[in-house]
Amino acid sequence: MAVKATKKKASTKVSITPKKTAPTAKVISQGISGKVMVCSGGRYESQANAQIREAIMSGWESVLGEGNVISTNIAGAAAAIEYIKPKIVFSIGSYLPESTYFGEVCQKAKAVGATTIFWATEDPYEQDANYRITDDFDVIFSCDRWGTNFYDHPHVHFLPLAACEKLHYRPIDETIEKNIDVMFCGVAFGSRKDVMRSIHPALSDLNLKIVGPGWGEFGIGFSDARIEKDQLVELYQRSKIVLNLGRSLHFENKRFIIMPSNPGPRTFEAAAAGAMQLFHEDNYAIHDFYERDELPVFSTCYDFKQLLDKYLNNPELILETAKKAQARTLKDHTYSKRIETVLEILKRDGFLD
Secondary structure, eight states, X not given: OOOOOOOOOTTOOOXXXXXXXXXXXXHHHTTOOXXXXXXXXXXXXXXXXXXXXXXXXXXXXXXXXXXGEEEEEHHHXXXXXXXXXXXXXXXXXXXXXXXOOOHHHHHHHHHTTOEEEEEETTTTTTGGXXXXXXXXXXEEEESSTGGGGXXXXXXXXXXXXXXXXXXXXXXXXTTSOOOEEEEEESOOOHHHHHHXXXXXXXXXXXXXXXXXXXXXXXXXXXXXOOOOHHHHHHHHHHEEEEEEOOOOOOSSOTTTOXXXXXXXXXXXXXXXXXXXXXXXXXXXXXXXXXXXXXXXXXXXXXXXHHHHHHHXXXXXXXXXXXXXXXXXXXXXXXXXXXXXXXXXXXXXXXXXX
């Protein structure tokens, strides 16, 4: 179930299909004769995007080697391009802030012969502002499959987010006691609260750990606390079941009101860390990434209770499911795999020799 991006055409939609073979990092990297510069939004970058940038950097380094990848923020990117003369300028993150202007960066990049790429890691929540990048970049990747249809650009591809072996992977430790029945970490957006209210009757008498801004009002087992990445991984290891509730927070998405069409990065990160997840399914996109015995799904309280009954009293099944999801993630859904896909597309479309 590897993800394969397809080039956007006027009469077709981007799809996900299994890849028959995956080129090795050695073969892929032969198309790069210079350095890659990863450019992000600087002081306006959110904490979440900063973590994603670190993971993407690790993906590039795993494919090309640490010495061939440079990270810079948008404030210093133009000057760095003139000095380093990279082969690829790979911009990531948000294009929404008006102060985040990539035009000068792309002009400098094209002056030194670099290919310019933007990976929109906040799609589809900012789509109304995508005009800020469509005229500047040679290639655009969107982390949302449906979002690719709303760019007026000849080279738009679907490239979902992923997990990072270096940052997210943890060996599954079978000796750790799982004393948390159901766990979730994330901001209590309205859509998540709606799901939580719908399944709340099934959570009675369970040991819960639901953390994140906005959850405290739900009572025992719920907390408004924010936790660090290492704490989150520890909670994954101590939890029998980790809830996966999608985000729905739109900043500039009023024109087409595009709904997310594929799982976010937390899905892959949790799986890489060895979590056994129950995924709230509001569309069928998750099945393009994981089988049902790797990542079970629910859409109603009845479905959820059936899964609780199936898994909570069966530690062997929990462990087996977590191992399958982790193996799938490391095989198909890491940032190194995503970077290989990027290089494949650049070669195919004539942006690399």
